[in-house]
Amino acid sequence: MKKLIIAVLALLPAVAFASGAAKLDKANYDLSDQASLQNGAKLFMNYCAGCHSTQYQRYNRVAEDLGIPEEVMQANLNFTGVAIGDLMKNSIPEKDAAEWFGAPPPDLTLVARVRGTDWLYTYLRSFYKDESRPFGVNNTVFPSVGMPHVLEPLQGATTVKLETRTIDGEEVEVPVGIEVAGNGELSPDEYDAAVLDIVNFLAYSADPVKLERHRMGYWVLGFLVIFFIFGYLLKKEYWRDVH
Numbered sequence: 001m002k003k004l005i006i007a008v009l010a011l012l013p014a015v016a017f018a019s020g021a022a023k024l025d026k027a028n029y030d031l032s033d034q035a036s037l038q039n040g041a042k043l044f045m046n047y048c049a050g051c052h053s054t055q056y057q058r059y060n061r062v063a064e065d066l067g068i069p070e071e072v073m074q075a076n077l078n079f080t081g082v083a084i085g086d087l088m089k090n091s092i093p094e095k096d097a098a099e100w101f102g103a104p105p106p107d108l109t110l111v112a113r114v115r116g117t118d119w120l121y122t123y124l125r126s127f128y129k130d131e132s133r134p135f136g137v138n139n140t141v142f143p144s145v146g147m148p149h150v151l152e153p154l155q156g157a158t159t160v161k162l163e164t165r166t167i168d169g170e171e172v173e174v175p176v177g178i179e180v181a182g183n184g185e186l187s188p189d190e191y192d193a194a195v196l197d198i199v200n201f202l203a204y205s206a207d208p209v210k211l212e213r214h215r216m217g218y219w220v221l222g223f224l225v226i227f228f229i230f231g232y233l234l235k236k237e238y239w240r241d242v243h
Contacts, residue, residue, distance in 0.1 A: 022122065022126075022140055022141045023122075024116075024118040024119055024121075024122045024141075025118065025121055025122045025125070026118055026121075027117040027118050027120065027121035027122075027196060027199050028196070029117055029121075029196055029199050029200040029203050030200065031200065031203060031204055031210060031211050032211060033200065034066060034067050036196070036197045036200045037066045037197070037200055037201055037204055038066050038067070038068060039194070039197040040197035040198045040199070040200045040201030040202070040204075041062065041066060041068070041077060041201050042076070042077065043194055043197060043198050043201075044198050044201050044202070045077045045078075045079065047150045047151055047154075048108070048150065048198070049079065049088070049090055050079075050090060050092070050150075051090060051092060051097065051101075051105040051147070051150075052090065052105045052106065052107065052108045053088060053089045053090040053107050053108070053109075054088045054107065054108055054109040054205050055087045055088060055089045055107050055109060056087070056107070056109040056110070056205075057087070057088055057109060057205055057208065058085055058086060058087055058088065059073055059074070059077070059078055059082075059083075059084050059085070059086060059088060060073075060084045060085050061208070062088070062205075063084070065204070065208060066204075070084050079091075090105075092105075101146055101147065102134075102146050103146065105147065108202060108205070109205050109206065110205075110206045111202055111206065112199070112202045112203040112205065112206040112207075113206040113207070117199050117202075117203050119141065120198075120199045120202060121195060121196060121199045122141050123139060123141040123142055124151065124195045124198065124199070125155075125178075125191070125192065125195055126139050126140040126141045126142075126177075126178060127139050127145075127149035127151075127152070127155075127158060127178070128140065128158045128159055128160040128175070128178045129157065129158060129159055129160075130160070133145070134146070135147065135148035135149070136148075137149040137152075138160070138175075140160065140175040140176070140177065140178065143175075151191075151194075151195070152184070153184065153185055154184050154185050154186045154191055154194060155180060155184045155186065155188075155191045156180055156181050156182055156183040156184025156185075157180075157181040157183055157184075158178045158179065158180050158181065159178065159179050159181070160175045160177075160178055160179075161175065161176055161177040161178060161179055162174065162175060162176065163175075163176040
């Protein structure tokens with residue numbers, strides 16, 4: 001136990017540094033916005049699912065939850081040709097993916113829980129041109145990122161904004177944001193909205209029954225309140241006879 005406590009305390013500074021390394025923007029997603037979820041699913045399947053799977057959910061379940069007809073799901077959002085009831089896996093062999101990217105692209109079913117929606121929202125809006133990287137881009141939220149900027153056609157070209165800071169007694173330039181050239185298919189506001197739709201879809205993927213659970217929770221709390229009232233009245237009636 002003593003060694004465990006020491007190890008946890010030793011990691012705290014690193015955790016604090018990692019969490020404070022980049023300012024995260026608030027992702028005001030809405031799981032009840034079905035149009036946003038549908039657009040997020042479309043964007044994810046077209047731009048992200050080529051490398052990343054969401055293998056802990058099924059096509060038919062997503063179609064039902066998001067109000068997408070199964071024939072539309074199969075024709076427009078299923079690019080692997082599997083049955084509608086199959087899991088949503090990508091078609092890249094893991095060995096090839098590891099060779100191309102240095103490591104297999106992670107499954108993203110639970111990424112909104114692991115990273116947080118604010119991190120995802122900021123990360124997808126923080127790529128910038130960096131010729132020193134294998135794919136020619138870097139990221140202010142995830143330095144030395146190992147994936148290409150797949151949404152660049154939508155956002156357009158980006159450059160990094162640098163700020164001079166003193167670290168360990170030396171002045172160094174650190175990335176503090178990006179500048180968008182404005183040559184993408186979407187305007188900056190439209191791109192932010194599209195990214196928010198993707199984040200909304202990934203938040204749904206990480207917890208598909210969240211809204212249902214919350215609705216059920218209100219009924220449970222209401223039942224407990226009513227039960228408490230009757231229980232209290234019963235208690236008073238019982239102890240009145242005892243005394």
